[in-house]
Every structure is written in structure tokens, then in C-alpha cells.
Amino acid sequence: MTSTTAAVRAGLARGRAEVRQTLTNGQDLWNYIFPSMVFLIVMFFMRDSTVPGTTFSLGSRTLPSVIGMGIAFGGLVTLMMQLAVEREDGTLLRAKAIPNGMLGYLIGKIVTVSGMTVVAQSIVLIPSLFMLDGITIDWFTLIWVMALGLVATLPLGAVAGSMFSNTRNTGIIMLPVMGLVAISGIFYPISAMPEWVQGLAQVFPIYWLGLGMRSAMLPDGLSAVEIGESWRHLEMLGVLGAWAAAGLIVAPMVLRRMARRESGSSVAERREKAMQRVT
Template identity: 30%
Template sequence: MNAVALGFDRTLLELKMYSREKEAVFFSFLFPILMLALFSVIFGDEMEAGGSQMSAAEYFLPGMISAGILLTSFQTMAMSVAAERDDGTLKRLRSTPMPPVSYFLGKVGLVVTTALAQQVLLLAVARFAFGVELPDTADRWFTFAWVFGLGAFAGTVLGTAYSSLATARTIGAVVVAPMLILQFISGVYFAFTDIPSWLQHIASIFPLKWIAQGMRSAFFPDQLASMEMAGAWEHGRTALVLGGWAVAGLVLCVLTFKWFKRGTT
């Protein structure tokens, strides 16, 4: 219980520090919301998907939700953990009586809080600013919930493991470049069927494609499932892939996490 209480305190501290990092707040929290607003203003009601007319906000919303999940989990964790390792924060924390689990609970609390706040704001903007009809059945909200949960957990553990690949000075480029590429090939900014098939197969290896497909199944009409690679929403495969990445990320965290900067003890 003491570790949990300390984890809650650590969460509050993490949120306070996160709110002071204007670049992190913009690129991981506000970026999907601003992109949705930008696409909605530029394209208006001119989008067509599977023979159906829809507004740009309706079309791009699942993709922006998906990108937001990985930005607030994977990108936030990778960059913050790398920075704390290099500036000695992790080394100092390791020498305190605080249980290591409390540190990780604080990071999980940061991701959960920011990701949920981002999704609420994103959905509110879509609904009240651009008139997007949100899911009206419990099963669609359930799909949204489990895809969100699995995606956020996978992004959190993978981001923590990924932080070991670079220093605080280089982690930005190491994280942002792959994230941008994945967004372009995973159906976030373009219809997935418009992407060359060889890029579709590459995207299918990574979580973002499956988060985006899961979110489309929650927000798009069922007839648009024909636009997916397999012609179906594939909820079972989506859960399997995201769950597999979550387990793999957790194992990588255990094997690769370091409290100290390279070359120090």
C-alpha cells in the first residue's frame, strides 16, 4: 500500500512536470487535436469512403485517436525516461527509499491521465465543433475501450524499452521520425487501401495499424469494413497483435531498463 500511495504521489509530480514541458504537451497531447481541426477545415464535407460521403472530421477522427494514443504513451515514455536517465534523475531516485514500482506507477498514471484527457478533448472537439456523431451502442464503446487500453499499455511499455536506444539529446529524432512514418503508412492520414500493398504489410507488423483499424470499427459504419486488408474488422486479430506487443514490450522493459546513464554505475 505504501508503494501504491507513493505511486499516486509520483503521478501528481509527473503531471506537474509534464505540464511545464510545452514542447511535450504540444507534440504528444495537442497535436492530434490540432490536426483533426486542420483537416476538418481544409476538407470540410468532401471525403468519400467506400462509396459513402462523410465529413473530414468523421473520416479522420479514428486515425487521430489512434495517433494520440501512441503519442501520449510511446513517445511520452521514450522521451521522458531517456531524459531522466541522462540528467541523473533515475540514479538519484534509485538511491532513495522509494520502491522502484512507485516510479513506474507514476509513469503509468501520467500516461493514463494524459491519454484519457486527450481522448475526451478530441471527442468533444469532433462532436461539438464539427458535428461528428459518436458511437451510440455499448458494443462500439466497448471496442473503443479495449483497443484504447491495449494500445496505451503496449505504447507505455514499448516506449520505456525504446528509451534505452538513445540519449536525451538524440531521442527526439529517434522517436519522432519512426512515429511520423508509421502514421503515414498505418491509415492515420490516408485511406489504408490507398497505401501500396508492400507498405500495408510493413504497417501490419506494428501496433498503430491495428489501433487505427480497431478505432475505425468503433466509429465507422459496418459496411466500411470492406475497405480493410482482410475485408473485415478482425477484432480477434487486433486483440492478438496488440496483446502480443504489450507482452513483448513488458519483457523488453524487464530486460533492457537501466537506472544509470551509459558509462556510469
């Protein structure tokens, strides 16, 4: 068995163990359940409103966009936060000491975040199928969009997480992410926005994840409010695939560079600063 194969197997095992641990830890599980419950409550109150010009439930129209946003947040924000925390507490330094340890660590995190993202979105989706009308799921489209979306966003989360050695600074990323959510047609049809905003939103994965989820869950007639009046699966595949390819090339290089800068003294210094903040 090569060291790379061993690292991959160790990463998969680590990821499965972390998923089990999260599912049995009340505080960690609550961090995933609470946002899902908030979205369920919002859509419950939206269920009797209709999309302007139609009789289709506004809650049903919002559901797939919320799930697309949840996938993007899982890949971008959750992985970023976990990397920053474990860089600060020395977990990354320990991974660095093992042959191909960073590869195993990254695979483990991808498995963990992907697994818990699926769990979190299932908490939103399953009750909504009983609560909302008009949802008809194309499972093939839903699965390939979710899988490709995670591959497109997880490396970006890894790159963002490697930029911060202090968890307090990760909030810097949240502002641009929320800005992208606002212009990506998650809660408001993007076709009603200025053309330059539409062009900007289409560069990033969040818009395409929302569009992909809408194409998997909504009637074809509702594509009339989208750009080009279609679901544009080929363009979706191209943009998400490009982000995935770029991320898979760049993320390992960035993580290796970050790992080379890690040392026992730098971890000790960050711990001391963290203790000073607490006291």
C-alpha cells in the first residue's frame, strides 16, 4: 500500500468517525439543526403566499434556493471555520507530522462537511415535502448538482480557512458571502436585477447551486423567471465544473504551503493569545 493510498483510507475513516461523533454530540448537532429549523419556520409562513403572477406557493419556490444556499454555506463557511479552529488548536500541526497527513486531513474534512451538509439539508427538505405543495423532485438532477456543488465549494472553503490563523478573523469572509447570496436569486428572482448584477452573480457557484436545486424541484414553467427562461444545465455544469477543477488544483497547494508555516511555537503563541482573550 502506498503512502497516498494509506492517507486516503485514513482520511475516509477519519471523516466517517467525525460524522458519527457530530451526530452524537448535542451541541455540534444543534449547530446544524438550528439554521434548518429557522428556514423551515420561514417557509411555513410563506406557504400560503404565491409567486407574483402565478398560483404557485412562494414557500415552495424558495425551498430549493434555500437548499442550494445551504450546500454553498456548507462548503464555503463550515469548512473554513473548522480549518481555522483546528489550525489554532494544533490539529493541523499534528497532521503535518504524518506522511501525507495533510492529504488525509483534507479528505477527512471533506467527508465530514459533505456528510453533515447532506444531513442538514435533509432536515429542511423532508418536512417541506409534506408541508409545501407543488414540489416534484428530479432526484438525478438533485444528486448531481449537490455533488458537483460540494466539489466546487469545499476547496474554496479550504483555501479561505488557510488564510486565517485566528477564528475571530473568519468573519471577514461572511460579508462577501452574504453579499453573493443577496444577488444570486436565492430569495428574489435574479432576472429582475440589473444586468451587471446578473453577470457578477453568474461567476460564482452560489447562483448556480440555487438554479440547479430549482431545476430539480420546481415545474418547468417556473424557468420563465430565470435568466434565458431556462434552467441552463450545460452552463451550470460548465461553471461548477470549472470552480471544482480550479479548487482541486489550488487548494492542496495552498494547504501544503500553510502547513509548512506551522510550528509548535506558532501554535503555542496562538493558544496564549486565545487564553488572554478569555481572561
